[in-house]
Amino acid sequence: MVPSVLALLVLACASTAQLPPSSDWQRTIIFIHKETSPSQYVFLRGGLDHSRRPDCVHNATVDPCSIPIWHIWTTRYGKYNAWRQGDNFLDWYGPEWGQGMVESINFPPQGTPMMWTTDASGWCDPNDMACYYQGRLTMNDPDYFNAERAGFGYTPRNKWGEHYWMLDVLMDCSRTWEGWFNVKAYLTPEREWEPDIWQRDSCTSCRYMPPPSSRNHMARCGVTNVFQWGKPFPCEIFPNHPDPALPDNY
Numbered sequence: 001m002v003p004s005v006l007a008l009l010v011l012a013c014a015s016t017a018q019l020p021p022s023s024d025w026q027r028t029i030i031f032i033h034k035e036t037s038p039s040q041y042v043f044l045r046g047g048l049d050h051s052r053r054p055d056c057v058h059n060a061t062v063d064p065c066s067i068p069i070w071h072i073w074t075t076r077y078g079k080y081n082a083w084r085q086g087d088n089f090l091d092w093y094g095p096e097w098g099q100g101m102v103e104s105i106n107f108p109p110q111g112t113p114m115m116w117t118t119d120a121s122g123w124c125d126p127n128d129m130a131c132y133y134q135g136r137l138t139m140n141d142p143d144y145f146n147a148e149r150a151g152f153g154y155t156p157r158n159k160w161g162e163h164y165w166m167l168d169v170l171m172d173c174s175r176t177w178e179g180w181f182n183v184k185a186y187l188t189p190e191r192e193w194e195p196d197i198w199q200r201d202s203c204t205s206c207r208y209m210p211p212p213s214s215r216n217h218m219a220r221c222g223v224t225n226v227f228q229w230g231k232p233f234p235c236e237i238f239p240n241h242p243d244p245a246l247p248d249n250y
C-alpha cells in the first residue's frame with residue numbers, strides 16, 4: 001500500500017503545478033447573434049482575461065487562462081465535425097495543435113466551432129433534399145434535422161430567431177473565475193474579431209450577480225448565455241431550459 005499512496009501523492013503534487021486538482025464539468029451553452037451568409041463561419045474564443053492572470057501562456061494545452069471543454073454533439077455536418085475534433089479548450093489563440101481541418105476550406109479552424117441555428121422548427125437547408133421534400137415529420141426520428149444532429153438548423157433552445165450561433169459543450173467550471181469566463185466571437189473567412197464591448201452591468205437573469213467588467217462578453221459556466229455580436233446588451237443568462245437531452249451515444 002505504501003508505495004501506491006506515495007505515488008498518488010507525487011502525482012497530485014505534480015498536477016497541481018499546472019491544473020486545479022478538481023474539475024467540475026457542467027453543460028454550458030452560449031448563443032451569439034451574428035447575421036452571416038452561408039460561406040461564413042463563427043468561431044468562439046475566450047477563457048480568462050490575461051489582465052487577471054499574468055501567468056497565461058500562448059499555448060492552450062498548458063495555459064491557465066484556457067478552459068477545458070468537451071464537445072457533446074457529433075453531427076452529420078462535416079465542417080463542424082472536423083473542427084470539433086481535437087478542440088479541447090476554449091482559448092484565445094485560434095487553431096489548437098491537432099485540431100481537425102476541412103480540406104475545402106483554406107484556413108485552419110479559428111477557435112471553437114459554433115453551429116448556426118434558427119428558432120423556426122421545420123427549417124430545412126435548401127440543399128438538403130431529404131428534409132426539403134420528405135419533411136421532418138415523415139422521418140422516424142423527429143430530431144434528425146435539428147442543429148445538434150445536422151450541424152446547423154433548428155434547435156429548441158433557440159427562442160429568438162435566425163443566426164444565433166450556438167456552442168453546446170461540457171465545460172470545466174473549476175477553471176473559471178468564480179463561475180465567470182470571457183468570450184468573443186471570431187468571424188471567418190474575414191478573420192475578424194468581434195469588436196470590443198464594455199460589459200459592466202448584469203445581463204437579464206434572476207440569479208447572477210453583476211459580472212466583472214470586461215471588454216468581452218462575460219458568460220456563466222453551467223448555464224445558457226445569450227449575446228449579441230459587438231453589443232453588451234441585450235444579453236441573457238439563465239439555467240439550461242429545457243434541460244437539453246444528451247445524445248444517445250454520449
Ligand SMILES: *[C@@H]1O[C@H](CO)[C@@H](O)[C@H](O)[C@H]1NC(C)=O
Pocket residue numbers: 059060061062097
Ligand atoms: C504546448 O504545450 C504542450 C505541453 O507542454 C507541448 O507538448 C506542445 O508542444 C506545446 N505546443 C506548442 C505549439 O508549443
